[in-house]
Amino acid sequence: MLPFTLPPPLGCSVPPKWDGKNFVIGDKCAPVLEYSENFAGWSDDLTALHEEAARDNHPIDLASRNDAVRQVEKFGRTVGSVIMEIGCSSGFLIRDLVKIFPEAVVLGADVVKEPLYQLAKSLPSVPLIRFDLLKCPLPDQSIDVLIMLNVLEHIENDGMALNKVFKLLKPGGVLIIEVPSGPSLYDAYDEELHHFRRYSAVELRQKLIKSGFHICRESHLGFLLYPAFAVVKLLNKTLLQNKNKAVVRNQVRKTSNSNIMLWALEFETKYLNRLRLPFGIRVLMSAQRPV
Numbered sequence: 001m002l003p004f005t006l007p008p009p010l011g012c013s014v015p016p017k018w019d020g021k022n023f024v025i026g027d028k029c030a031p032v033l034e035y036s037e038n039f040a041g042w043s044d045d046l047t048a049l050h051e052e053a054a055r056d057n058h059p060i061d062l063a064s065r066n067d068a069v070r071q072v073e074k075f076g077r078t079v080g081s082v083i084m085e086i087g088c089s090s091g092f093l094i095r096d097l098v099k100i101f102p103e104a105v106v107l108g109a110d111v112v113k114e115p116l117y118q119l120a121k122s123l124p125s126v127p128l129i130r131f132d133l134l135k136c137p138l139p140d141q142s143i144d145v146l147i148m149l150n151v152l153e154h155i156e157n158d159g160m161a162l163n164k165v166f167k168l169l170k171p172g173g174v175l176i177i178e179v180p181s182g183p184s185l186y187d188a189y190d191e192e193l194h195h196f197r198r199y200s201a202v203e204l205r206q207k208l209i210k211s212g213f214h215i216c217r218e219s220h221l222g223f224l225l226y227p228a229f230a231v232v233k234l235l236n237k238t239l240l241q242n243k244n245k246a247v248v249r250n251q252v253r254k255t256s257n258s259n260i261m262l263w264a265l266e267f268e269t270k271y272l273n274r275l276r277l278p279f280g281i282r283v284l285m286s287a288q289r290p291v
Contacts, residue, residue, distance in 0.1 A: 002127060003082060003105060004142040009035055021124045031120035031128070037111055038132035041154030041194045044114045047089050056092045058256050060281065063221060063265040065093045067273070068147055068176050069100055071286050075174040075216055079103045081144035086110070086133060086165075087151035091119040094126060133161050140167045149178045150282070152204075153195045162211040169289040175213065179204060181220060181283045185233035189251060201283050213287035220280025223272065224264040229281050 002018045009016065014026045022029040072078065078101045088094050088108035097106045109129045110116055116128045131137055134157060146165055155161045165175055180190070180198045190198060205215055222229065232251075255261055268277075 002107075004139050006033065006129075006139075007137050009033065009137075018127050023127070031124065032113075032116045033127070033129045034113075035129070035131040035137045036135045037113070037130070038134070039111075040156060041196065042111060043194075044112050046193060047112055047115050051090055056090075058252065059258065059262040059265050060222060060255075061092070063269055064149055064178060064282065065096055066269060067221060067284060068093060068149060068178070069096055070273070071174075071176045071217070072097070072101065072145055072147070075176070075286050075288070076145035077172075078145075081105070082107065082142065083145040083147070084109060084143050084168075085147040085149075087148055087154075088116075088119070088128070090115045091123060091126075093147065093149065094119070094123060098123065098126060133164055136164045136168065138168055141170045141173075143168045144170055144173050145176065146173065147176045149176075150180065152177065152179050153190075153197055153199070154193075156196050158196070159207060159210070162207055162213075166211045166213060166289055171289055172291045173289050174216065175208075175285075175287045175289075177204070177208075177285050177287065178221065179283050181280060182230065182233065185230060185237075187233050187236035189233075189236060199283050201285075204283050204285060208285065208287045212289065214290055215285060216288050217284070217286040218276060219273075219284045220277040220282065221284055222265070222268075222281030223277040223279065224268055225261060226280050 006016050008014055012025055016023040016025045016033055022031055023033040072083065080103060082105045083097055083101060084107040085093055086109045088110050089112060091108060094106060094108045107127045107129065108119065109131060111130065111132055113130060116130055120128050133155060146169060152158050152161060169175065180195065183198050183200055186198050201218060205218065208215060
């Protein structure tokens with residue numbers, strides 16, 4: 001049972017019920033509850049492209065997921081709480097959350113379709129919901145901890161998206177968010193991944209505050225790697241005039257097995273994670289809805 005009631009999907013009059021493995025809607029069962037779609041910022045093909053190149057063990061993605069887990073432990077009420085990841089895709093973080101927080105209710109949500117159905121096969125006990133955040137069907141004040149890793153940059157109206165997230169959280173609930181940093185570094189890689197923008201920490205902070213959030217934590221991921229990363233991005237802007245679908249695949253593959261990247265991120269995680277790092281590859285923030 002879910003601790004809140006979901007509205008009926010389009011074309012149905014009966015509210016869905018979760019039986020522990022499927023959503024039951026009248027006399028039908030579905031492993032994924034579908035409400036709406038929006039392919040302006042992402043697609044199933046992009047999911048396949050990125051995960052073919054990065055798999056589940058790219059150094060920066062591992063560091064990102066580990067950081068998110070630490071933030072849930074630090075700011076979240078994990079016993080009996082409702083933890084949702086928006087943008088769960090193939091569920092790498094969802095698997096960690098289920099394992100580490102067995103007493104929480106863990107949900108996954110995304111706008112993609114095929115990855116959710118594949119995830120439902122491997123994690124049948126996790127409720128998975130497909131919807132466009134701008135048309136969020138979930139009831140207000142239903143989530144304790146909401147995680148969005150590299151999602152907001154895929155949403156054109158990010159201010160509206162943050163307003164929706166604020167309404168979703170219970171009073172005292174926490175948003176754990178990560179976005180790509182460096183607005184001036186937007187390049188062919190970002191364009192191929194359907195990023196509408198990259199962020200500065202100042203911009204993300206201001207947008208969160210405007211939506212009503214209190215900032216609990218602010219930092220960056222990839223602090224030690226940022227100088228080299230910035231050089232690559234600036235070269236991309238100069239050299240990659242003809243955009244092509246090989247940019248993401250080529251650059252992700254080059255860094256997936258990088259021992260230098262792995263060492264730098266492990267060092268950062270071990271020795272620098274309590275500091276407010278002033279720059280990096282990604283902006284990290286935790287923000288709370290006031291009680």
